[in-house]
Structures are given as structure tokens and as C-alpha cells.
Amino acid sequence: MLMQALQDLRNLNKEEITALCRELGWQSFRGGQVFSWVHAKGAASIEEMTNLSREQRQQLSEQYEIxxxxxxxxxxxDGGDTIKFLWQLADGNTVEQVLMFYAGENSRDRVSTCVSTQTGCAMGCKFCATAMCGRGRNLTVGEIVGQILLANGWSRNHGKPSITNVVYMGMGEPFANWDNVKKSLQILNDKNGLNIGWRRMTVSTCGLADKIKELAVEEFPLELSVSLHSADDEIRMALMPINKKYPLAVLMQACDAFTEKTGRRITYEYALFRDVNDRREDAEKLVRLLGGRLAFVNLIPANPVEEAGFFPSKRERIKEFADILEKNHIAVAVRVSRGQDIEAACGQLKRRNQGGDPKENVGKKAEV
Ligand code: SF4
Structure with missing residues (x-):
């Protein structure tokens, strides 16, 4: 007889777990218990669910696993404030995740994690190590949520605070795996799960305009971040092939639809590459593009991807760029590039693990 593959409980939301418990002939409240084990306590196995009877655990294990x-x-x-994980999935694929600790005001620490949504990426951004890993496949809901649950467990086991913010900005384009990303967001937001507020979750896209418009009509009050990297179609096209399908005019129309519908400000990510998009005229073009729009610009001192020929901008150039935006009333912050010493840019650890980058790792191995 053929053995049926076990299904991952992390793929299921509360309603689905409750329906499953009913199907198994259990009382409905068991659904809440199982959901809490999986999505709040981060149980690693069904065996850990000690408020279920041994028979119930056995029954569940016949079809499901974590x-x-x-x-x-x-x-x-960053002195232990940035941790990067490389996870191996059930099929042998690997994905990266970054966990960042920020000391906050009034003892409110922010713990942010940057998660992957695909094992590679088909978007082909020229500066991106993930693009060099190939197209990859979509992660399941369980694989997305699992990253956050496991990193949260890591944090607690090391005496650190729980995760407060989730950013979908790791390997992959979240909108290319939107159904699974959307369900993972709902699970993370569930009060009986990790209960992470919508405003503490950010979806970052390279600019899939159709999906931005779709998001505008869906009722998810999450944060949207758009990787812009240039306000000039020609330069952006050279950096990001997606600009061919969705040139700046189309992208900005979608962004306007989003802000009009939601009233929310969009964060525009702008990684500065030396002599590519960091000149005075590039800043002035950005002012013309974003002037009058509800926008916040994150200037990112780019991580070097030497094999692609991209190098970070000089510090003075970054300051000058930021000053031009500020003088023209564009809200801007220069992001501290966390994890540069461990090459936190997505896809780089995976590439090295695959033997794609022979450079010595200068980071320190985290204690696990
Ligand atoms: S930057 Fe993001 S969208 Fe572009 S190739 Fe890399 S993972 Fe994909």
C-alpha cells in the first residue's frame, strides 16, 4: 500500500484546523488548542501537544506533521544584533532569513525579521544574489510562517524579546506568491497566534503594478514598500528587468491607486550604487517623481555584489543625495545597512553555501 505524504499543519489557519478537529470527531475547542500549539507556541512536533490525549496525537499524526x-x-x-539563518526545507531547497534586534525607546524593543517567500526569484534584478540562485519555487504557507515561528523560538531561547515586526523582503518576490503570502499574513495576525499587528507587517515588491492595485482593494492595512532604485526608466530597466513590463508611469499609477484607496504612505526603497543611480541628477529626478506624493524614501547604502559589478556609494554621496530630497520636502531616512559584515543581502549566504561565492565569511557563527 502506498504511504500518503503527511501534510504540514503550519499550512492551516485557525478555521481549517478547527474543521480538521471536527472531522476527527473532536470537540471544537481542540481546534484552538492545536492552532495555539502550532502558530503561537511554535511546537516542532505533534508529540509536544500535551493537552491532547495520546490517542488524539496519534490520530493527528496519521495525516499531519509539523x-x-x-x-x-x-x-x-552587528555585535549579535543581526542573525542570519539558512534553513533547509523538506525537499532540500534552502532559504535565508534575517533577524534584527533594535533597542527601542521606553524599553520597547523592536525585533524585526526579514523572511523569504521563494527559494529563488524570477525577477532578475541585476544587483541581487537571489536572482543568481535561479527562479526557484514558491514557499508554502507553512514554510513562510515556519521561518517566523522558529526565529521567534530562537530569540526566546536566547533570552531575547519576541518578534514584533515582519518584513517580506527576503528571497523572492512576495507578490509572485501572493496567495501563500496573504494566508501567512492572516495567520501571523491571528490573536491566538503570534498576533502581529497589520501595521507591523510590510510587503516589499520590486514593482508588480497589477498586484499593488489588487492590494489597494483588499482589506489588509499592512505596510507597502516598493523597490524603486531609480526614477529614470532607462537606469531602472538596467537594474530591474521588471521595469520593462511595468515602467515607472504604470508603477506610479498603481502606487497612486494604493494611496488614494488606503490613505497610507508608501515606502520607496532606493539602494545607492556608486555612479549608477547616486548622482545629483538622479536625486533631482527622484524629487520630480515623488514630489506631491505620499511617500517615504529609504536610502540604502547598498551591499556590494562584486560579481555583478555593483559597488556601494561613498558616504558623502549618500549624504548629498539625502540632503537634496530633504530640501525638497521628501521624507527620507538613510537606513543603517544591518548585517553587512555577514552579507545580509538576500541570497548571499545561500549562494556561498552552494559554492557560488568563494569569498571568506567574515561574520561570526551564531550559537544555535
Ligand atoms: S531583489 Fe527581490 S525581486 Fe529582485 S531578484 Fe532579488 S529577490 Fe527578486
């Missing part, structure tokens, strides 16, 4: 994410590698940088 699919393991195996920690293949992890590195820490």
Missing part, C-alpha cells in the same frame, strides 16, 4: 525547517547555517553580525 514539517521541519532544518537550520543549516547561521551567522551573527
Amino acid at each position: 514539517a521541519p525547517l532544518v537550520l543549516l547555517d547561521s551567522w551573527q553580525g
